[in-house]
Amino acid sequence: MRVVLHTGKGGVGKTTVSCATAVACARRGLRTLLLSTDPAHSVADVLDVPVSGDPEPVPGQPDLWAAQVDTRHRFEESWAQIRAYLVGVLAARGMAEVQAEELTVLPGAEEVVALLELRRLAASGRFDVIVVDCAPTGETLRLLALPETIGFYAGRLLGAPQRMLRSLAATFTGVPGSAPSAAVRDAVGELLTELMAARALLADPQVTGIRLVLTPERVVIAEARRLFTALSLHGFTVEGATINRVLPPKAGGEFLRGQRAAQREALVHVRESFAGLTVRRVPMVAREPVGVAALAELADEIFAADDPLARTTEPTHIQVEGADGRYQLALPLPLVDKGDLALSRSGDDLVVTVGDVRRRMALPSVLRRCTVGGARFDGGRLLVEFVADPDLWPATLRARVLSETDGGSPSGLVSQTRSDDDRPADRLVGA
Known part of the structure; x- marks a missing residue:
């Protein structure tokens, strides 16, 4: 079909x-x-x-x-x-x-x-x-x-x-x-x-x-x-x-x-x-x-002799990659100038605005427990970096991980202080 x-x-x-x-x-x-x-x-x-x-x-x-x-x-x-x-x-x-x-x-x-x-x-x-x-x-x-x-x-x-x-x-x-x-x-x-x-x-x-x-x-x-x-x-x-x-x-x-x-x-x-x-x-x-x-x-x-339903491009969709507390969300955004983009975090949603068009996307569960670390363009895609934040984890998981690390910060999971989730685009999108 x-x-x-x-x-x-x-x-x-x-x-x-x-x-x-x-x-x-x-x-x-x-x-x-x-x-x-x-x-x-x-x-x-x-x-x-x-x-x-x-x-x-x-x-x-x-x-x-x-x-x-x-x-x-x-x-x-x-x-x-x-x-x-x-x-x-x-x-x-x-x-x-x-x-x-x-x-x-x-x-x-x-x-x-x-x-x-x-x-x-x-x-x-x-x-x-x-x-x-x-x-x-x-x-x-x-x-x-x-x-x-x-x-x-x-x-x-x-x-x-x-x-x-x-x-x-x-x-x-x-x-x-x-x-x-x-x-x-x-x-x-x-x-x-x-x-x-x-x-x-x-x-x-x-x-x-x-x-x-x-x-x-x-x-x-x-x-x-x-x-x-x-x-x-x-x-x-x-x-x-x-x-x-x-x-x-x-x-x-x-x-x-x-x-x-x-x-x-x-x-x-x-x-x-x-x-x-x-x-x-x-x-x-x-x-x-x-x-x-x-x-x-x-x-x-x-x-001519071509199949009218033929497709020569790979379907584009949102991808999430990463492990060990560092993740990257890739969103196809062709033909966008950095100055036209606004990006913010609202609760469990990522809000992306291009010109007068806005989309509010529910984040996957793993990214809801992270803070936004930055963003950049690469080959027609918007790449948004996420870093795990224990303050957003369920209490039972946070207690277990902290006990395993002798009460300190979970090693390898957080490498920066917690960021403001509603920062404007010019601070989130790098050159």
């Missing part, structure tokens, strides 16, 4: 590339689903066939199905109990039921429904490949980061789904007895479980790969670089970049020659930015590729 997500700046032809990739997979006999999570839902326009919320065969291409996430229908279907509970709470506060119905479509609901639908279709076993036409850059990042964010706030700040719902009820009604039913609590718990399962699916490099779609333009390339960094920070595997609308070498005219020269410079920048990734070019064609036949021709241009 493979999941391939396409994302990029709006207007770069992401939907067309997604459709052509899905056609290429289906032509190789793979049961392929083309799924749109983009609210614009342009897949039907590019395929030139109607597309609904449920997977339906695409006429003219065996082994190809298409669907677009029907947010409203899935929301009402999956969240019926939760929504009914919230509507009742709001109505008890004096709000009209029609208004309450509207307010239960909460911010982020579209992303939640899209994640649950993708996970449901992947788990169905009906398809060998799911090609996802994602929303533009910012929406895609919110979509992929959502499960971890919700999991953090539900688990750390509110304790559990039951407490979260009781807090909501008390806030809106002021009545302690308006706690949710067991069915509602179970529904919320199941929702959180499903979201974390979706996160695991998307973060599994053996299953899911993300492909950036861009055009050879400076502004577009700059956004794609930032997206590459942000996706890597959140633990997702970027396996390739597709450069769309590349002018053919024989395109004539003074105007086109000038454009071609600008594209040549941009293509060099792309190769330098995404070194190590599979980079494919999509030539600009005279007519917009619409319909299965035109998309099949475009697929031949993109992939």
Whole structure:
């Protein structure tokens, strides 16, 4: 089972590339689903066939199905109990039921429904490949980061789904007895479980790969670089970049020659930015590729005889190495300048911020008993050093080790005084 997500700046032809990739997979006999999570839902326009919320065969291409996430229908279907509970709470506060119905479509609901639908279709076993036409850059990042964010706030700040719902009820009604039913609590718990399962699916490099779609333009390339960094920070595997609308070498005219020269410079920048990734070019064609036949021709241009699911890069993931009280956490962070990075420790979490993107990562148990000793960049990776700190050990372990060392500091485990876990990045990241 493979999941391939396409994302990029709006207007770069992401939907067309997604459709052509899905056609290429289906032509190789793979049961392929083309799924749109983009609210614009342009897949039907590019395929030139109607597309609904449920997977339906695409006429003219065996082994190809298409669907677009029907947010409203899935929301009402999956969240019926939760929504009914919230509507009742709001109505008890004096709000009209029609208004309450509207307010239960909460911010982020579209992303939640899209994640649950993708996970449901992947788990169905009906398809060998799911090609996802994602929303533009910012929406895609919110979509992929959502499960971890919700999991953090539900688990750390509110304790559990039951407490979260009781807090909501008390806030809106002021009545302690308006706690949710067991069915509602179970529904919320199941929702959180499903979201974390979706996160695991998307973060599994053996299953899911993300492909950036861009055009050879400076502004577009700059956004794609930032997206590459942000996706890597959140633990997702970027396996390739597709450069769309590349002018053919024989395109004539003074105007086109000038454009071609600008594209040549941009293509060099792309190769330098995404070194190590599979980079494919999509030539600009005279007519917009619409319909299965035109998309099949475009697929031949993109992939030729290559496997459309082939990956040439090793999956990237967080690694922890070390022993004897000294450890190193390696986090892939391509295309990052030291000045853009902020790094801090908050309890059992490591907080990494790059520009306006932040990820809060729960540390492995062995690192929770350490202090941060420093950090540096090396070959597109952030290396964070940890040193064991007996003050953070369980009391029984600390007492045993100290007794074995005659009451002194455990030899070889601590070589510096305890550091402040919330030091700013400029003191943690070395040159």
